[in-house]
Amino acid sequence: xxxxxxxxxxxxxxxxxxxxxxxxxxxxxxxxxxxxxxxxxxxxxxxxxxxxxxxxxxxxxxxxxxxxxxxxxxxxxxxxxxxxxxxxxxxxxxxxxxxxxxxxxxxxxxxxxxxxxxxxxxxxxxxxxxxxxxxxxxxxxxxxxxxxxxxxxxxxxxxxxxxxxxx
Numbered sequence: 001x002x003x004x005x006x007x008x009x010x011x012x013x014x015x016x017x018x019x020x021x022x023x024x025x026x027x028x029x030x031x032x033x034x035x036x037x038x039x040x041x042x043x044x045x046x047x048x049x050x051x052x053x054x055x056x057x058x059x060x061x062x063x064x065x066x067x068x069x070x071x072x073x074x075x076x077x078x079x080x081x082x083x084x085x086x087x088x089x090x091x092x093x094x095x096x097x098x099x100x101x102x103x104x105x106x107x108x109x110x111x112x113x114x115x116x117x118x119x120x121x122x123x124x125x126x127x128x129x130x131x132x133x134x135x136x137x138x139x140x141x142x143x144x145x146x147x148x149x150x151x152x153x154x155x156x157x158x159x160x161x162x163x164x165x166x167x
Contacts, residue, residue, distance in 0.1 A: 009073070009092060009096050009099070009100055011069050012066070012069050012070065012073065012100060013099055013100060013103055015062060015065055015066040015069060016066070016100070016103035016104065016107060017103065018062055019059070019062050019063075019066070019107060020103065020106055020107055020110055022055055022058055022059055022062065023059075023107065023110040023111060023114055024110055025055060026052060026055045026059075026114055027110065027113050027114050027117055029048050029051055029052050029055065030052070030114060030117035030118055030121060031117055032044075032048055033045060033048045033049070033052075033121050034117065034120060034121055034124060036048060037121065037124045037125060037128060038124065070085065070088055073088055074088055074091075077091040079091060085104065089101060089104070
């Protein structure tokens with residue numbers, strides 16, 4: 001049975017809000033990555049990847065802090081320190097549940113949006129890699145095979161290569 005004493009959830013809400021801001025920033029970076037991949041701007045893409053790495057590090061730090069706060073709250077309710085967030089939220093007094101639940105829902109929505117954007121980026125990058133691989137294979141094949149036309153077979157030392165525009 002949940003304890004009905006008022007508990008300080010402000011630190012948990014603050015961590016959730018910081019995570020929410022960070023995830024929204026990561027969504028914006030991911031959208032910018034989409035545009036840089038489509039535009040072929042590798043320099044910008046690399047800068048965005050580095051920025052995203054920094055965000056992931058901040059996210060890990062926030063996650064560790066959230067776990068510490070959650071364990072402290074769980075102990076105050078005499079729950080296992082590793083209980084799920086929903087168990088912890090359901091142990092809160094009714095009037096304190098709503099803000100925490102609202103932030104949790106916003107976090108889940110932002111994470112869903114981030115995953116969708118990252119999946120689109122993965123698809124774009126896969127397509128770019130396939131296109132690049134196709135062009136490399138085509139150029140390599142053209143360079144390694146003797147030309148079917150336009151070459152002087154008597155002058156092997158200085159062959160002429162012609163690419164057909166249908167390649």
